[in-house]
Amino acid sequence: MCISSSPSRRRGGTGGRPRSAEADAAILTATRAALVELGWSKLTMGDVAGRAGVAKTTLYRRWAGKNELVVDAVAVLFDELELPDRGSLMADIEGVVVQFAALLERPETKTALMAVIAESTRDEPLRERIRTLIVERQKRLVLAGRERAQARGELPASPASATGTDDLIFDVIAGAVVHRALVSAEPVDADWVQRFTALLLGGLGAAART
Amino acid sequence: MCISSSPSRRRGGTGGRPRSAEADAAILTATRAALVELGWSKLTMGDVAGRAGVAKTTLYRRWAGKNELVVDAVAVLFDELELPDRGSLMADIEGVVVQFAALLERPETKTALMAVIAESTRDEPLRERIRTLIVERQKRLVLAGRERAQARGELPASPASATGTDDLIFDVIAGAVVHRALVSAEPVDADWVQRFTALLLGGLGAAART
Amino acid sequence: MCISSSPSRRRGGTGGRPRSAEADAAILTATRAALVELGWSKLTMGDVAGRAGVAKTTLYRRWAGKNELVVDAVAVLFDELELPDRGSLMADIEGVVVQFAALLERPETKTALMAVIAESTRDEPLRERIRTLIVERQKRLVLAGRERAQARGELPASPASATGTDDLIFDVIAGAVVHRALVSAEPVDADWVQRFTALLLGGLGAAART
Amino acid sequence: MCISSSPSRRRGGTGGRPRSAEADAAILTATRAALVELGWSKLTMGDVAGRAGVAKTTLYRRWAGKNELVVDAVAVLFDELELPDRGSLMADIEGVVVQFAALLERPETKTALMAVIAESTRDEPLRERIRTLIVERQKRLVLAGRERAQARGELPASPASATGTDDLIFDVIAGAVVHRALVSAEPVDADWVQRFTALLLGGLGAAART
DNA sequence: CTGTAATCGAGACGGTACGTCGGGTCTTATA
DNA sequence: TATAAGACCCGACGTACCGTCTCGATTACAG
Secondary structure (H helix, E strand, O other): OOOOOOOOOOOOOOOOOOOOHHHHHHHHHHHHHHHHHHOOOOOOHHHHHHHHOOOHHHHHHHOOOHHHHHHHHHHHHHOOOOOOOOOOHHHHHHHHHHHHHHHHHOHHHHHHHHHHHHHHOOOHHHHHHHHHHHHHHHHHHHHHHHHHHHHHOOOOOOOOOHHHHHHHHHHHHHHHHHHHHHHOOOOOOHHHHHHHHHHHHHHHHHHHHO | OOOOOOOOOOOOOOOOOOOOHHHHHHHHHHHHHHHHHHOOOOOOHHHHHHHHOOOHHHHHHHOOOHHHHHHHHHHHHHOOOOOOOOOOHHHHHHHHHHHHHHHHHOHHHHHHHHHHHHHHOOOHHHHHHHHHHHHHHHHHHHHHHHHHHHHHOOOOOOOOOHHHHHHHHHHHHHHHHHHHHHHOOOOOOHHHHHHHHHHHHHHHHHHHHO | OOOOOOOOOOOOOOOOOOOOHHHHHHHHHHHHHHHHHHOOOOOOHHHHHHHHOOOHHHHHHHOOOHHHHHHHHHHHHHOOOOOOOOOOHHHHHHHHHHHHHHHHHOHHHHHHHHHHHHHHOOOHHHHHHHHHHHHHHHHHHHHHHHHHHHHHOOOOOOOOOHHHHHHHHHHHHHHHHHHHHHHOOOOOOHHHHHHHHHHHHHHHHHHHHO | OOOOOOOOOOOOOOOOOOOOHHHHHHHHHHHHHHHHHHOOOOOOHHHHHHHHOOOHHHHHHHOOOHHHHHHHHHHHHHOOOOOOOOOOHHHHHHHHHHHHHHHHHOHHHHHHHHHHHHHHOOOHHHHHHHHHHHHHHHHHHHHHHHHHHHHHOOOOOOOOOHHHHHHHHHHHHHHHHHHHHHHOOOOOOHHHHHHHHHHHHHHHHHHHHO
């Protein structure tokens, strides 16, 4: 999470004042607030420090820069996504798509996600951080959805190269929703969700029959 | 393209030195070169002016800022996408997906596209500019593909709400490819393209049967 | 005075906005005001810029740093020293010593002079600047005093190595007054001035008799 | 010397770990070394602490700040000045002037002395510290010189207001040498010393005849 | 021996200033 | 009027020191 992963116990040394754990929370909260008010490009490290009641140096001691800080601040929001059992694969997918769309509508997410991805195209460690903290963690939703559907008999059990298919489905779902919400900038409403889910399920069904 | 759409002859005035048409091209070329070398976040107006052999004033007289300039510089690259007739809907889709992925691999596109989209979440005019110059223009590819497939009899003729479906397909294709290439950061290789196209076509076929 | 000596016409170029001449004056005045209020060590470039109604970059475009700026700001004060004809060498010396002591009592001078001299011990260009702008310029006072005394017949005409003697006398007068005022930190009152002048004149007279 | 004069036994308390006496010496030595390498303005408390193998806290527990620390570190060097009996007043003066000039040539003295004096113009306790530890202590040299000259019969016995004259002579000698060495930045060589001493003795002789 | 109390090193902390950089505006002379 | 040049104001950057603080770990002397 920080430059050195755990707030306490870094570098093996014993002495020294330990890092404030409260500061971490205050900083991340302040970062999200600043994203909401100012957006990515007008967010400044100094402003975040001020909001968090913390010195600028404290920020830089823990995060290498704005990119890393924002990734950490936003990542936790993605962990709130859930996949409640709604009885059918279609309902499960619709549920998670709606949740995901709602998350992308939140101003802090909307302004930050594309920005850090843009930065990550020229910053390999940042890309890795995004993958670890955001992308890979959410694949659990696809995994859970597939396993539940298999348990229900909606999908055949463990097809070959399930991982590859999971990844494909993840890219399709996440990509389509992000593109609809942020690029096309049109609402992810019930109608769209239904049509998208139908398209996806149709594709999955066709694949199962092959 | 510029603040006042046509490079020369704006504001109806008669006298005065006309704007250099060469400068426009030089600036956009310089912008793309700077994107390649520096990426979005390190590209500066001063640097672009220097590369183009132009004063900073000249840039600001024609573009409102970095965002608008980069959108214009990158938009033209998307117009190079084509949909050659490869004999079947599947081959057509695979062809355009491969082209699109190749475009997203180019460093100037990769770094700029996500960045301007991120900016556009807080800048309505910029969003409109992106839609007009980039997004909407490429929907022609979906339209052409659908019409060609209908002509071939691969798809039923003009289903209800064809526009909505076109938009959905556009979001799915563009979104999935972008997500695969930039977010998941994994290669859009022949295998992935084939699996993705199969999924999409399966969905379209299932929809057609309904 | 500035990084490039004359405000206009630097680097041979013709184009570009010329440097503001008013800014120079405002900055030097602001520097003196800041010295009075804050003293040398608490004077900051940002504060001076603020007082002068000027951007920090404008300061740095013209002066390399605090040292150079303060030397320039203070140098002009030393040029106010005069040597009015008071009728005798003794009276002339007493007059200039009193003036010099008064100058050293001014808060801007007091706090700045020793500081820049201290810095100059590790900064050859700065030392040269101090010599050129402050030290050497004031030797005119010694020169004028000697010539006037010679005209009066108080001193023998053009003794050998007059320059060396002038320098010695300059070091003795300036050094003694500075030491009394700033190091011993005791008042340069009429009594002290009289005793010091008597000592100096005695020495000069003894030398003349040799 | 320290905040509480003696390294050990402060505040009357009985218990507790006593302060390390070695640390004091190490810190002052480190301070002088840092002055030599870095000069006054680039010397930092952290750096001194590092050189001395001591925590920054330890420095601040003993000295109020950089100024006080440097005064203490440098003061001891001035105590090395001596006035060996060289047989005549002129030789005695020349001897002490040469010694003093040599001291001012040492890099730690050169950079520190003017700096702390500059600071002292805005810091009364610091000025007092300098007077006590450096200035007043060296007046012993003038006193000794005068008494020895009187014993030799070179000067009349105890003239009225001897103290005032001692102070005057101290300011003249110290001031002239400092000015020559640090402001004029020219060498205090044998020739200059001889001419300066002659001037001073001439003045003293003239005063004696009055 | 065992507290008690002040020391020690380490290093994080809230601040302030640094000197630089980029944004976007302006003021020149020239074309 | 547009242009190249470049000075201008502004605000953010990331760093360096400041002087304070909070740790766990030593010392010493007092009981």
